[in-house]
Amino acid sequence: MRLIATVPLILIPIEFDGYHVMVQGAINHKPANLLIDTGASRSVFDQDGIRHYLQSAEFEDNERLSTGLGTNTMPTMVTTIGSISIGDFEVRNYQAILIDLVHVHQSYQELDLPKIDGVIGGDILLKHKAVINYKNKTLKLYDYKR
Template identity: 50%
Template sequence: MKKIILPLKIRLIEDDGCHITLCAEINGKNAELLVDTGASRTVFDLERIKAFVSASDFKPHHKLSTGLGTNSMETQAVMIESLTLGELLISNHEAILLDLRHVNESYSQLELPEIDGVIGSDILLAHKAIIDFAKRKITFYIEQD
């Protein structure tokens, strides 16, 4: 197994909470992603993803999603050719697209940078992620050929 270690940013939320984010690349362009162990799937913001893929490639996603502070919502999907987390390359990832405007509006009010998406438990579990808050690092593991 190969170990890939990435730095985490800890974003203070008000007086007593925090969110963690990491830098990634979507189709070769820099992206900021929230790490959310409570999110079942990795999702991307419906508007911000347009900086990385063409909206003409969006397709309806016929399952309702819940979470991220909302009730059930309809979603769309798009194929992301490459999602890169350090040396971890995830190719041809079917990305679920949600309106994350409410998250980014909250970040703006707190004078925090907006996020492009959320890394969820699907990717965290598949790559045996370990979050180390003390060292502000996340470790992913990949099978070596």
């Protein structure tokens, strides 16, 4: 296993409710705020906000409903994102799940927190053996062997 990237974590205090963990990354080489969610099974992106990052957006309806992020079930779409990067770590041609993150944006706006462009979930974190170090405020991502 080879270390690909060590990136700084941003710990965002939530009023009386702990912290959210964020990293600065890029979607198709444009800066993006990415929330790290170890409880999310998949990485997801906002179906409206993603348009800023894609040259020509082709979305397909996803037959499976998604659960989580404070809702029971929600319709999802799928698209391919050419590049998602965090420091020296990069995923290419990622089959992304797109959901409506309006409720997340509203909550963050009410708390005067930064906008979320995507949520990095367990699919990427597990595959790349992510290590979150709260003391040093770092995220480490590793190369994986199939």
